[in-house]
Amino acid sequence: MKPGPENVGDCGTSSHFSRRTLLRAAGCSGLAWLTPLGRILAREAEQQPWKPARSVILLWMAGGPSQLETFDPHPGKAIAYGSKAIPTRVKGVQIGAGLEQTATVMDRIALIRSVTSKEGDHERATYNVKTGYRPVPAIIHPSIGSVICHELGDGGVEIPTHISLLPSQWPARGGYLGASYDAFQVGDPSQPVPDVRASADGERQKARFDGLSVIERSFLKGRSFDQKLPESDLHRDTQQKALRMMSSEQLKAFDVGSAPAAERLAFGDTPFGRACFAAVRLVEAGVRCIEVTLGTWDSHVNNHETHAERIRTLDPALAALITTLESRGLLDQTVVLCGGEFGRTPTMNAVEGRDHWPHGFSVALAGGGICGGCVLGETDPSGEKKRPTDPVTIGDLHTTIQYSLGLDPDKKIMTPVGRPMKLSDGLILDRILA
């Protein structure tokens, strides 16, 4: 990483001047409504019934999908290189060809076509988008799901409340919140969840735990575990949680095979489709954050073919995810985010590929508090200007999602290195909120 003034905010101290604090400091009290807390207070003042969302589903497009072939098409322009667009249920909003099913639920989806970041390397950009902060040496930031689990608690759910389905190379991590906030990783739901079946049957398992308690008793005699460690981190306690999970009915949420075929196959007969269906069932079981990965968008070669193939998997899954959440009455309490670590260049390289492009890319949002059919920003149709209209930062995206969940993004958490850190650093994107 090359240093520069644009890096300000990296180290994450509370003392950085964000745009927001500058505004406040300048005495523009009239703009105080921009702050999340202000918004929350305002909402309360309005006395409107507002129920924040309680879960997040992150559809992670690993490798960086092209905005031009997905949510920000420029048909007929040179930068499209022949890519077509289709109309959607929302008048005047077009998306990439191949996303026909998604087009029918566009009135539930908000598009941001102007996300910008400064990270063009897969690992760093993944970190950036998943945590809302750029990587720094001093600290590892928690992923959005970890923050939500930390702030909202597990709500009595017996299975892990932060789950990564079909995890990519860099699944969501708890960072400074601790490894207990790492996403629990599960593969294709057509396979059983790993390691949740006891390796011995009932009687034998009981005998094992009886014997284990004899051994544990003699070890704990005269010893005390560091009292600074929270109770839940002790060996036995984690074991108890694991046992509770092994016998939990909620594990059935993973078993999509038991659902009616019509419902299941609407998501597409793919690992990603099954995982999206499992994500709905997990939200129903009370899980806070589910990350579902669809990989290999990294189309340095044959961009159009790569995307057409990936979109065939994405389209039914995304559309069915939204309709199923809605039909089960879960859409209002769930924020759905679909996006990757960056977009792709408006130009084609010599092997008909598009390279990394963090300067303006798209994400789709849906669900709790999100304005269906809204569109924010656009990349330059000529491909000449790097900067999109209405640029949005990764921090803004996180702030907006946290706000939808009723969190105060300005809240500070004390990190192990003694630095207070805000939940996120950005603005609320009013224009995509309902």
Next chain:
Amino acid sequence: MNAGPMIGRQPLPPPLPASAVASPRGLRRNVAFIALMILVGVVAFHVIDWPEGLLSQPKPARPLPVPPPLDPEMAAVGKRIEGLLTKDWETTGIAPVPRAPDLTVARRLSLALTGSLPSLAEIRRIEQTPAEDRSRAWREHLLADPRSSADLAERFARAFVGVEDGPFLVYRRRRLVSWLESGIATNRSYAETVRDMISAEGVWTTRPETNFITVTVSPNDRDEGPDETKLAARLTRAFLGVRIDCVQCHDDMLGGPWKQRDFHQLAAFFAPSEIALTGVRDNPKKAYEFRYLKAAEKTSVPLKVPFYPELLPPGGKPRDRLAAWTTDPQNGAFSRATVNRMWELLFGRALVDPVDSISLEGPRPPILDALAEDFSAHGHDLRRLIRLMVMTEAFHLDSKAPDPSPSVTDQQQEHWAAFPLSRLRPEQLAGALQQSSTLGTIDRDAGFLRQVTAWAQGNDFVKRFGDPGEEELKERPGTIAQSLLMMNGQVLKERTMSNPVMNASTRIALMAGTSAQAIETAFLAVFTRRPTAEESAYFAAILNPLQGPKRSEALEDLYWMLLNATEFAWNH
């Protein structure tokens, strides 16, 4: 040239009648087949490392060689360091707990130096050694063991370059680790090793130390060359134990002394380095420019060190100067950072936490300063440092209070009046899991198949368990996924199930005559201790009435219990 025609002229043997050949030819084939089978058998015998005692009676263990007595100079230093601990206990009024059993101390040392446990065979050797020599003898045995240099090299490499594969083509992590390993094996001065890395020039394949530089090359843009800010951050944290990289973007706002300038002036030493056809080299024309926070434009950044400026040589290539400054015997930060990291590896907890953030002005623990002074005064000798630390009373203390006193307190642990409890790192756990389920020692002499299995299962286990990478020295709470893996996971199942070739549980079931022997062997292999009377009685009551497969099953269960216990997963 003549070979062809020569062969062509060879006379062919006359054809034999079919009836005459059938029997002798068939016989020859049978003999050849039998010989081949015998050969395969002999090879298998060597490759698989057959259980000692399965086919023959185990040989009595040889005692460990007893090292020569300590030279008086080092004994005096040891005594002085001991005095600092004792004085601390006296002034704070904290009473140390009694010494831990020899085998517990041996377990700590194995975990720290080899990342594994003492094998059953090694335990027998330790016990054959006279009690007063055991600790020293085991220490010297492990210091000479190639596993120790390999493990320490990996620990250092994590701090120096992390665990990622890094930029393709210009970075070879494995080379750097092997290079560090040979340095440790030959007890090369640690200062020289570090000096080589900072000032490295040449190609990453033939000059392994250059990988310290090339790991920072951007994977997307090799022309940008090594990243001076990443290098400066690594240098301050890994070698100096200070976190100046926190002021990369702004002056310290938490009351610390650092200015944004301090970091970038240090980074400027690395700015001229670039990647050329001849590898890493310095381009004197490349200067470092930076726009500071609130500054209008970029300014040229001078080469300055953030502290002890008098130690910086006035002339020479920038990285040579920086290397000399970093490793100067007078640069206490360098010695302290090394001492703190080594203490953490041995005790599971650093003298100053976090391990890479040690105050320059103090106050610091007196023992840190004393060890650091000795380390720089004796040519940055890592083995001497390890010996001094292992010699301390603190390393030999128990981690529990004697019956019936109340439990060990946090205060006792913090003042090294009791050995601190710490969770094993994932790769220590993998190593311990492999070793404890095997009766022989898994070292370079172990059977090929066993080594390969240990490596493959260990890798898979660490991956599933979650490798913390360079963060490995930080406190890590356990996760549900880890508990599930230990209770129900495939690796554990494979290492405890019935398998007379590979698994200790089965072999104990076959070999041990009485239940008491079987239980004792299992406890020694997994916990490096004998069972208590209560434990012994409890498991004997289960095992005694059983025979055959049921008995094997019960021993498999015993192994499962031991491996899932807190005692196994923690250093104590």
